[in-house]
């Protein structure tokens with residue numbers, strides 16, 4: 688069942704069209720990514736989904752509710768973490784959670800949530816004095832305090848160091864394991880690849896593709912690349928004749944072979960037949976990064 692339905696969403700700022708006929712659906716329990724370059728219209732899209740902006744056209748349904756007309760009902764079942772939490776500097780972690788809990792009919796227990804998100808030790812700390820990673824964890828906690836069925840997380844890990852980013856990713860995986868549907872806005876490929884079941888790639892207000900991260904990478908027609916040092920002389924012509932092989936170049940003693948399909952298996956089988964070992968073998972797979980560049984013209 689689709690939990691979020693967006694059909695031909697249209698949003699203008701004055702004469703500028705920020706979101707242009709955007710459509711996608713998110714299934715129950717899915718982690719769905721919205722990925723795109725700066726200014727693509729990602730935030731505008733999620734602001735329309737959470738009822739913060741009224742669309743100029745199209746239809747949105749979140750858990751069967753219209754975000755603008757039924758905003759109060761939606762607020763009880765949708766958790767939102769937008770780019771800036773905008774909390775007062777002096778507010779303490781526990782106070783923020785208790786304040787937000789008071790907005791909901793069936794809130795989560797702030798103490799239990801602080802433990803779950805690794806904030807228990809910071810319960811009495813002021814917002815301003817938290818590290819970037821701790822502020823983000825608090826932002827996630829605030830998005831979850833109402834026991835939502837759907838959460839929207841926008842640019843969750845921007846500005847975090849790699850360690851803090853990984854901690855936040857683990858939290859998102861926990862959220863998903865608890866059955867909550869997650870809509871994740873990001874411009875980090877690695878994040879989308881690691882967390883998302885499916886991704887909508889948005890560019891200049893339009894959906895360029897909706898697919899699994901692996902499907903997107905494949906769609907960009909990316910090749911695989913293998914590099915190795917052969918232990919004996921190679922029959923280059925034989926390798927070039929394989930349908931999977933598209934190119935073969937030497938870098939000193941190292942050969943680089945590009946191609947598609949079962950490239951690695953086919954080439955290594957061919958080498959094995961001649962008792963040649965592929966030393967220091969390195970294989971690069973097509974990545975979502977390549978797809979992003981190919982499908983958005985490389986503007987980030």
Ligand SMILES: Nc1ncnc2c1ncn2[C@@H]1O[C@H](COP(=O)(O)OP(=O)(O)OP(=O)(O)O)[C@@H](O)[C@H]1O
Pocket residue numbers: 700703705723724725726727728729730731732874
């Ligand atoms: N309040 C506004 N008034 C006028 N233009 C706006 C407003 N908000 C956003 N825009 C413009 O609409 C376009 C889409 O902005 P939006 O914030 O939705 O993009 P985004 O994909 O979230 O970008 P980023 O990754 O940089 O956060 C941008 O060109 C932006 O300048």
